[in-house]
Amino acid sequence: MQNGYLLRVENLHLQRQEKKILRGVTFEIAPWQVFALLGRNGSGKSSLAYTLMGCAGYTPSEGRILFNGQDITHLSITERARLGITLAWQEPARFEGLKVKDYLALGMKEPSREKMEAALNAVALSPLSYLERTVNDALSGGERKRIELAAVYAMRPRLAILDEPDSGIDVLSLDDIARLIRRLAAEGTAVLLITHRNEMVSVADVAALMCAGEILRIGEPQEMRDYYASRCQPCITVEAVEPPGGEYERL
Amino acid sequence: MSDFEAILKAYERSGGNPRFLRSSRVASLVVSGNRVLGANEIAGIHLTSEQLPDGVRVKVVVEPGVKLDTPAHLCFGVIPAEGIQRILSKFEIGAGAKADFIAHCTFPNARSIVHLMEAQIHVGRNAQMKYSETHYHGEEGGAEVLPKAQVIVDEGGQYAAEFTLTTGRVGKLDLDYVVNVDAHGVAELTTKAYGYGTDAISVKETIRLNGEGARGLAKARIAVRDQATSQVIGTTEGNAPFARGHVDCIEIVRDKAVANAIPVVKVTDPRAYVTHEAAIGTVDKKELETLMARGLDEETAVDVIIRGMLQ
Ligand SMILES: Nc1ncnc2c1ncn2[C@@H]1O[C@H](COP(=O)(O)OP(=O)(O)OP(=O)(O)O)[C@@H](O)[C@H]1O
Ligand SMILES: [Mg+2]
Numbered sequence: 001m002q003n004g005y006l007l008r009v010e011n012l013h014l015q016r017q018e019k020k021i022l023r024g025v026t027f028e029i030a031p032w033q034v035f036a037l038l039g040r041n042g043s044g045k046s047s048l049a050y051t052l053m054g055c056a057g058y059t060p061s062e063g064r065i066l067f068n069g070q071d072i073t074h075l076s077i078t079e080r081a082r083l084g085i086t087l088a089w090q091e092p093a094r095f096e097g098l099k100v101k102d103y104l105a106l107g108m109k110e111p112s113r114e115k116m117e118a119a120l121n122a123v124a125l126s127p128l129s130y131l132e133r134t135v136n137d138a139l140s141g142g143e144r145k146r147i148e149l150a151a152v153y154a155m156r157p158r159l160a161i162l163d164e165p166d167s168g169i170d171v172l173s174l175d176d177i178a179r180l181i182r183r184l185a186a187e188g189t190a191v192l193l194i195t196h197r198n199e200m201v202s203v204a205d206v207a208a209l210m211c212a213g214e215i216l217r218i219g220e221p222q223e224m225r226d227y228y229a230s231r232c233q234p235c236i237t238v239e240a241v242e243p244p245g246g247e248y249e250r251l
Numbered sequence: 252m253s254d255f256e257a258i259l260k261a262y263e264r265s266g267g268n269p270r271f272l273r274s275s276r277v278a279s280l281v282v283s284g285n286r287v288l289g290a291n292e293i294a295g296i297h298l299t300s301e302q303l304p305d306g307v308r309v310k311v312v313v314e315p316g317v318k319l320d321t322p323a324h325l326c327f328g329v330i331p332a333e334g335i336q337r338i339l340s341k342f343e344i345g346a347g348a349k350a351d352f353i354a355h356c357t358f359p360n361a362r363s364i365v366h367l368m369e370a371q372i373h374v375g376r377n378a379q380m381k382y383s384e385t386h387y388h389g390e391e392g393g394a395e396v397l398p399k400a401q402v403i404v405d406e407g408g409q410y411a412a413e414f415t416l417t418t419g420r421v422g423k424l425d426l427d428y429v430v431n432v433d434a435h436g437v438a439e440l441t442t443k444a445y446g447y448g449t450d451a452i453s454v455k456e457t458i459r460l461n462g463e464g465a466r467g468l469a470k471a472r473i474a475v476r477d478q479a480t481s482q483v484i485g486t487t488e489g490n491a492p493f494a495r496g497h498v499d500c501i502e503i504v505r506d507k508a509v510a511n512a513i514p515v516v517k518v519t520d521p522r523a524y525v526t527h528e529a530a531i532g533t534v535d536k537k538e539l540e541t542l543m544a545r546g547l548d549e550e551t552a553v554d555v556i557i558r559g560m561l562q
Contacts, residue, residue: 055540077543087544093537097562098555106555107545155545 005066006031006190007052007159012063014044014051014213021047022060023213029159034181034191036201036221038228039210045194046090048210049163052192053087054080067159081107084158088165090194092148095135100147103135107155119154122183123147124176141168149180160184161192166200178203201225254330258283258357262326265357265387266418271324278323282307284336296323296350306337306367311352315345315375322351322381332362332393339369342382346375346405354384361422362393370400374436377407386416392448394422401429404436406462411439417561421450421479428455434462434491441470443561446479446508457486460494460523467496474557475508486515489523498527503534503557 007029014022021044029035039045050058052065054077064073072080086107095103104119105111117127123146133139135147145168152160165177174197181191181203193204201207207224209216217224252260258281259269271277272289278296281289285307287300295317301308313319329336344350358364374380388394396416404410414426421444430438440456452475458467469485487496502510514527534556542552 053540053544056536076549077540078546078548081544081546085544089537089541091537093535093541095538095556095559097559106542106547151545 004030006033006068007192008066009052010064010066012048012051012065013061014047014058015061016047016057021213022051024063025210025213025215027208027215027218029190029192031158031190032185032188033206034185034193034204036193036195036204036207036224037210038195038201038207038224040196043210044213045210046163047213049087049161049192049194052161053077053085081157085161086152086155086157086159087161088145088148088152088163090163090167092144094137094144098135099131100133100135101131103147104151104154107151109156115154119150120147122153122180123150124173125150142170142173145169146176149177153180153184156187157189159190159192161194163194164196165193166195166197174199198225198229254283254286255281255288257330258288258326258328261328261330261357261359261387262355264359265355266385267324267326267353267355267357271353272326277321278319279325280309280323281326282309282336282338283328283330284334293319295319295348303337303339305335306339309338309340310343311340312343313345313348313350313378316347317345318349319351322353325352325354326357327354327366327368328357328359329364329366330360332360333364335365335367337367337369340371342370342372342380344372344374344378344380344408347377348375349379351381352383354382356384356386356396358394359387359389361389362391364388364394366394366396368396368398368400370398370402372400372402372410374402374404374408374410376405378405379409381411383413384415386414387419388416388422390419392420392422392450394420395425396422397425397427399427402431402438404430404432404438406433407435408433409437411437411441413441413443415443415561417443417445417558420448421446421452423451425453426455429457429459430467431459431461432465432467435464436462437465438467439470440468441472442483443472444481445474445557445561446481447476448479449477450475450479452479452481454481454483455486456484457488458496459488459490460496460525461490462494463491464493465491466494469496469498471500471502471512472561473501473510474503474505474561475510476505476553477508478506479508480510481508482511482513483529484513484515485527485529486517487525487527489516489518489520489525491520492522494520494523494525496523496525498525498529500527500529501560502531503560504531505533505553
């Protein structure tokens with residue numbers, strides 16, 4: 001490990017179809033840390049998540065990603081996953097013909113019934129009613145999101161990138177998600193938590209604010225949350241005109 | 252090893268459970284090459300067979316009103332690497348009867364095998380027949396399999412057939428099923444195949460809804476990889492008032508494989524309603540990347556997705 005960081009992102013740039021989506025993103029996540037990433041729609045949060053995971057079409061044009069001291073910028077998704085990185089998609093995929101239990105087992109080193117049940121319990125789903133179900137349309141969006149999180153938990157990754165784990169989850173159930181994130185961290189998983197929701201930020205150890213493909217600030221979750229809630233609004237116009245770098249300082 | 256033991260082993264390889272072929276309480280028929288090695292009748296079902304130079308002629312009769320509470324098990328196989336097997340079969344499901352058939356066709360050593368199946372099936376008034384057929388053609392791609400069926404479903408009758416060829420190579424498959432459905436009858440055809448190497452898959456499913464209120468579903472789930480090819484022609488005709496039919500074809504293509512789908516819907520009565528959907532594409536990117544993000548390599552992830560679709 002280098003300087004005690006698990007993940008180090010250096011000056012990451014991403015361009016898609018001529019459009020600059022990430023513009024020099026730099027930050028670090030320590031092991032066991034919950035790192036919240038806040039930002040308005042279209043600010044580039046999901047794109048950053050895909051780039052960190054190594055998804056097709058998300059190869060950075062500049063910059064590097066270091067994981068545990070190793071340069072992983074050009075590793076495949078599988079290789080990154082095997083190093084202990086995983087991603088829960090904002091909109092989880094559907095899998096025709098794949099049962100929840102098989103889905104959970106896929107990422108587990110030694111699958112067992114007990115571990116699958118524990119994973120479902122961790123997202124407040126009853127194993128009895130879900131293990132035999134299929135990960136397709138027959139599950140609601142919220143159920144699929146929880147199962148996605150259960151699959152991440154079952155994998156025991158070293159870094160879990162959670163892209164809006166709170167979206168599509170009713171307010172009363174937000175606590176379940178917050179509890180899961182704390183549990184992941186307590187059991188040794190660092191979490192990159194992408195969210196819009198102020199209330200989720202309180203789970204984090206540190207938070208960053210993203211706007212138009214850049215990290216504006218990194219700091220205390222509380223402070224970032226207030227900043228996001230009260231002062232981030234002008235960002236919308238900033239985004240729309242895509243100003244040259246540096247202009248965000250006026251925020 | 253006796254011929255019977257050899258065919259049981261091949262049967263097991265194709266996913267069958269030999270227990271059923273040994274049980275005296277289960278109707279069964281075992282054919283190896285052109286020889287009938289075993290036939291077990293139970294009350295209400297008659298199995299007669301006749302040896303042909305290159306196969307067998309089989310007649311299956313289920314008496315009217317008889318409801319079989321366990322499926323009849325059929326096993327057709329060729330053990331040597333080469334040969335031809337022609338199965339001429341006739342199924343007569345009496346009025347009001349109910350019968351399920353589980354068939355396995357197995358050519359575990361196929362290097363050059365031709366298997367022809369010509370079935371004539373009659374499902375009587377208000378009778379129900381389910382026929383599920385699973386094939387295993389070995390790992391060399393040396394089988395040529397031509398299953399043909401002509402099915403007549405009488406008024407109120409129900410016929411459901413499922414053809415599965417998803418483990419091992421396909422070789423060459425040329426399936427052609429035609430079902431004629433009378434008033435308030437139901438027909439459901441499902442074909443699942445997974446081709447790779449130079450496998451060639453051709454599936455023709457035709458359902459003619461000829462009687463008032465008849466219903467039909469022609470469904471295909473096909474995956475092809477490497478240089479394999481597939482063509483699916485799913486046809487449903489609505490020829491009577493209130494007939495309802497649907498053609499549903501999903502194909503997944505990878506590598507240099509080529510897939511083709513032609514859904515044909517034909518309506519000759521304005522009160523009939525027939526729909527179709529066909530989707531051909533590669534494996535969904537998000538599904539693939541999700542599985543890879545759990546640590547699966549790309550090949551394995553593709554396989555998991557394809558096998559899921561073929562479930
Ligand atoms: N394939 C693409 N081609 C061009 N632009 C794209 C492409 N994919 C995403 N974008 C743009 O990149 C920007 C960042 O999108 P991204 O999905 O990363 O935002 P986000 O912060 O996750 O937003 P949300 O909060 O809505 O999930 C958006 O302006 C989007 O329109
Ligand atoms: Mg997003």
